Amino acid sequence: MPVTVTPLHKHFMAEIGGVDLTRPVAPETFAEIRAAFDRHAILVFHGQPVSDTQQVEFSALFGPVFTTTRYHRPQEVQDRRKEMSPITNIDHEGRILPPDDDRRMHARANQLWHTDNSFKHVPALCSLLSAREIPGTGGNTEFADMRAAYDALPEARKQEIDRLIVEHSIFHSRAKIGFTDYSDGARRELPPVQQVLVRELPESGRKALYIAAHASHVIGWPVEKGRQLIAELMEFATQPEFVYSHRWRAGDLIVWDNRCTMHRATPYAEMTERRVLYRTTVSDEINSVERQSMLSPRKAGAAHHA
Numbered sequence: 371m372p373v374t375v376t377p378l379h380k381h382f383m384a385e386i387g388g389v390d391l392t393r394p395v396a397p398e399t400f401a402e403i404r405a406a407f408d409r410h411a412i413l414v415f416h417g418q419p420v421s422d423t424q425q426v427e428f429s430a431l432f433g434p435v436f437t438t439t440r441y442h443r444p445q446e447v448q449d450r451r452k453e454m455s456p457i458t459n460i461d462h463e464g465r466i467l468p469p470d471d472d473r474r475m476h477a478r479a480n481q482l483w484h485t486d487n488s489f490k491h492v493p494a495l496c497s498l499l500s501a502r503e504i505p506g507t508g509g510n511t512e513f514a515d516m517r518a519a520y521d522a523l524p525e526a527r528k529q530e531i532d533r534l535i536v537e538h539s540i541f542h543s544r545a546k547i548g549f550t551d552y553s554d555g556a557r558r559e560l561p562p563v564q565q566v567l568v569r570e571l572p573e574s575g576r577k578a579l580y581i582a583a584h585a586s587h588v589i590g591w592p593v594e595k596g597r598q599l600i601a602e603l604m605e606f607a608t609q610p611e612f613v614y615s616h617r618w619r620a621g622d623l624i625v626w627d628n629r630c631t632m633h634r635a636t637p638y639a640e641m642t643e644r645r646v647l648y649r650t651t652v653s654d655e656i657n658s659v660e661r662q663s664m665l666s667p668r669k670a671g672a673a674h675h676a
């Protein structure tokens with residue numbers, strides 16, 4: 371069965387056909403998928419009712435799969451593999467979460483533009499999300515192409531930002547939605563990390579903005595000045611020109627490149643409708659600042675002392 375690649379947007383996103391993810395994916399088939407991923411950044415597969423093991427095994431073709439530390443494991447999936455991270459409004463007994471449940475915090479944070487795991491020293495290469503139950507309306511995932519956004523920046527701005535380094539912290543994004551009450555232990559567990567503001571993608575040679583709700587401030591700049599820059603870039607990069615909104619169907623599986631896209635969930639009737647998706651996340655090889663230092667040591671060194 372030949373692999374088909376159908377672009378869905380002028381900048382990014384492609385639908386992949388001719389692949390059955392419920393069966394082992396042959397190396398030559400994966401090579402075509404990976405090439406499409408490096409070109410289009412986000413791939414949509416329809417009609418893929420994958421098991422956990424099938425999703426984990428497909429994810430592992432991209433690289434090492436993170437294990438989840440999420441405590442939220444619905445009862446019906448207690449025995450699921452530890453790589454599976456539920457994105458859902460359903461509790462451990464299969465009921466819709468009460469309105470004051472802390473676990474709704476995660477859903478609210480998911481409605482901020484972000485890229486997964488940028489708050490980890492070695493961030494995510496890609497995430498894979500499979501849809502199991504989808505509400506009648508809403509609950510889309512919107513994606514934004516950070517390569518196209520970078521390309522569209524004025525030359526002077528590119529020069530200004532090309533070598534900057536940004537501090538990312540999960541507590542920064544959580545504070546934006548009103549959660550600040552974390553123990554010292556929790557804060558020690560996920561200390562702030564540094565990431566480059568502009569990533570170079572080794573496979574395509576393209577550059578991309580690396581920003582997110584977790585991006586706090588620019589290293590070596592006054593905090594407020596850095597926050598202003600990040601806010602301006604976030605606004606620029608999420609203009610309709612760079613955004614695609616995916617309307618989920620049960621059985622969809624999407625893989626997105628966290629190095630060069632952002633995403634967010636859109637609202638739905640979360641008190642009455644069920645939404646159940648499972649995410650697996652693949653680790654990048656190295657911290658983005660360390661990678662940049664290897665690519666161009668003098669440039670990255672200059673940024674450290676900016």
Ligand SMILES: [Fe+2]
Nearest residue numbers: 480485486633
């Ligand atoms: Fe996410």
